[in-house]
Amino acid sequence: MTELLITGARLSGTPGDVLIRGGTIVEIGRVDAPAGIERLDADGLDLLPGFVDLHTHLREPGREDAETIASGSAAAAVGGFTAVLAMANTDPPTDTAEAAELILDRGRAVGIVEVIPVGAVTKALAGQELAELGLMARSRARVRLFSDDGHCVQDARVMRRALEYLKPFGGVISQHAQDSNLAGPAACCHEGETSGRLGLPGWPGAAESVIVARDVQLARHTASRVHIAHVSTAESVEIIRWAKAKGIAVTAEVTPHHLALGTELVAGYDPTFKVNPPLRPTTDQESLRAALADGTIDAVATDHAPHARHDKEHTFEAAAFGMLGLETAFSVVHDLMVTSGRMTMTDLVHRMSVNPARIAGLDEHGRGLDVGAPANLVLVDPARRVTVDRAASWSLSRNNPWHGMSFTGAVHTTILRGRPTAHDRKVIHA
Numbered sequence: 001m002t003e004l005l006i007t008g009a010r011l012s013g014t015p016g017d018v019l020i021r022g023g024t025i026v027e028i029g030r031v032d033a034p035a036g037i038e039r040l041d042a043d044g045l046d047l048l049p050g051f052v053d054l055h056t057h058l059r060e061p062g063r064e065d066a067e068t069i070a071s072g073s074a075a076a077a078v079g080g081f082t083a084v085l086a087m088a089n090t091d092p093p094t095d096t097a098e099a100a101e102l103i104l105d106r107g108r109a110v111g112i113v114e115v116i117p118v119g120a121v122t123k124a125l126a127g128q129e130l131a132e133l134g135l136m137a138r139s140r141a142r143v144r145l146f147s148d149d150g151h152c153v154q155d156a157r158v159m160r161r162a163l164e165y166l167k168p169f170g171g172v173i174s175q176h177a178q179d180s181n182l183a184g185p186a187a188c189c190h191e192g193e194t195s196g197r198l199g200l201p202g203w204p205g206a207a208e209s210v211i212v213a214r215d216v217q218l219a220r221h222t223a224s225r226v227h228i229a230h231v232s233t234a235e236s237v238e239i240i241r242w243a244k245a246k247g248i249a250v251t252a253e254v255t256p257h258h259l260a261l262g263t264e265l266v267a268g269y270d271p272t273f274k275v276n277p278p279l280r281p282t283t284d285q286e287s288l289r290a291a292l293a294d295g296t297i298d299a300v301a302t303d304h305a306p307h308a309r310h311d312k313e314h315t316f317e318a319a320a321f322g323m324l325g326l327e328t329a330f331s332v333v334h335d336l337m338v339t340s341g342r343m344t345m346t347d348l349v350h351r352m353s354v355n356p357a358r359i360a361g362l363d364e365h366g367r368g369l370d371v372g373a374p375a376n377l378v379l380v381d382p383a384r385r386v387t388v389d390r391a392a393s394w395s396l397s398r399n400n401p402w403h404g405m406s407f408t409g410a411v412h413t414t415i416l417r418g419r420p421t422a423h424d425r426k427v428i429h430a
C-alpha cells in the first residue's frame with residue numbers, strides 16, 4: 001500500500017505532519033514514521049483540501065484541437081484541483097447516461113484529477129425537451145449538477161419541469177443566466193460607457209439579473225435547487241442575497257476574471273478579453289468581491305473555456321467567447337482576496353473546495369483534514385510570487401487573460417487519493 005508522509009505543513013495555522021496510507025489520512029500531528037517512507041517536506045506551506053471546480057470546459061469530445069480531457073486534467077492538477085465538473089457543451093453534448101459515463105471513464109483513464117460530468121438540462125442543449133436527467137443521475141457517473149451552460153434555459157416552463165424532475169435525485173441546475181432577447185446575437189461585451197465609445201454592440205447587466213430573479217422564484221416554487229453560474233453583476237448579487245435570506249435553495253459561483261478584470265480591458269479590442277458573461281464595470285467587481293467575502297456567493301469557479309487560435313484570433317466581434325482559468329485561479333483569488341485582507345485562507349478553502357464539493361454532492365472532496373478522510377489535498381505557498389506565462393500552460397489553448405501578470409500565492413503540490421499529481425507546475429502520472 002502506498003504511503004506518503006507530509007512533514008511540517010501548516011494545518012489550519014498550526015504546523016504538523018500528515019501520514020497518508022492507501023489514499024486515506026491515517027495520522028495527523030507529530031508522526032513518527034518508519035524510515036524509507038516517501039516524504040514531502042512542507043515547511044512553510046499550507047495543507048488544504050484539494051480545490052473543486054464547478055465549471056470547467058474540457059472540449060472532449062468534439063473540439064480536441066482546443067482541449068482534451070488529458071490536457072485539461074493536467075491544467076487542473078497544476079492549478080491545485082482534485083475534482084472538476086466538466087461542462088456538457090461538448091460535441092456531442094453530455095445529454096445521455098452513456099455520454100456522461102464516457103467522460104467519467106476517460107477522466108479516470110487519465111487519472112490525475114477526478115473528472116465529473118455535468119449533465120445537459122435539455123437535449124442537445126436546445127432548450128426544448130428535457131435530457132435523460134434521471135438516467136444520468138442513476139448512471140455510474142452519478143450526475144448531480146446539470147447545466148446547458150453556453151446557453152441559458154430560456155423557457156421558464158422547461159426550467160420549472162427540470163427543477164421538479166431533479167428534486168428527488170438531489171440534483172441542482174447550474175444556470176447560465178442570460179435573457180437571449182436582451183442579449184442579442186451580435187452583442188460581444190458589456191453595454192455601457194466603454195462599449196459606446198468603442199462602437200461595439202453590448203448587452204446590459206439586466207440580461208443576467210432578470211433570469212436570476214426568475215430562477216430564484218422557480219426554485220422557491222418547486223422547493224428545488226438552483227445554482228447561478230458565473231455571477232457577474234451587482235444586481236444578481238442583490239437578488240441572491242435576498243433569496244438566501246428568504247431560505248430559497250440558491251447557490252452561486254463567481255469566476256476569478258469577473259472578480260479581478262474590468263470591462264475597460266476590451267478597449268484594446270483583444271479577443272482574449274471577450275468572455276460570456278462579459279467583463280463588467282468596477283462597481284460590479286466590487287460587489288462580487290464583497291459577496292464572495294461575506295458568503296452570499298458560495299464558490300469560485302473557473303469557467304475555464306479554452307479556444308483554438310482559429311476561433312479566437314478574429315476581430316473582437318467575430319471571436320469566440322471564453323478564457324482560460326484552471327492554472328491561475330488559486331493565485332488570482334489568493335492575491336486579490338486573501339493577501340489583500342478581504343478573506344482568510346479558511347474562507348478561500350470554503351469558496352474553492354468545501355462549498356463547491358457540497359454543491360456538486362461530492363463526498364470525497366472538500367473534507368476537513370481528519371483521520372479517515374480521503375487524501376484529496378493541495379499544498380500551497382502563500383508567500384510565493386508567480387508571474388503568468390501563457391506559453392508555459394498545460395492547456396492546448398492560449399487564450400490566457402492573465403499573461404504577464406504577477407500574483408502572490410502559488411500551488412506547490414496537488415495530491416489525489418494520496419498520490420501527488422502535480423508538483424511545482426509539473427504533472428506526475430501514476
Ligand SMILES: NC(=O)N[C@@H](CC(=O)O)C(=O)O
Pocket residue numbers: 057089149150151176274275276277303305306321322323
Ligand atoms: N464563458 C464563455 O465565454 N464561454 C463558454 C461558455 C459559457 O460558459 O457560457 C464556452 O464554452 O466557451
Ligand SMILES: [Zn+2]
Pocket residue numbers: 149150151176229230276277
Ligand atoms: Zn456560461
Ligand SMILES: [Zn+2]
Pocket residue numbers: 055057087149150303305
Ligand atoms: Zn462555461
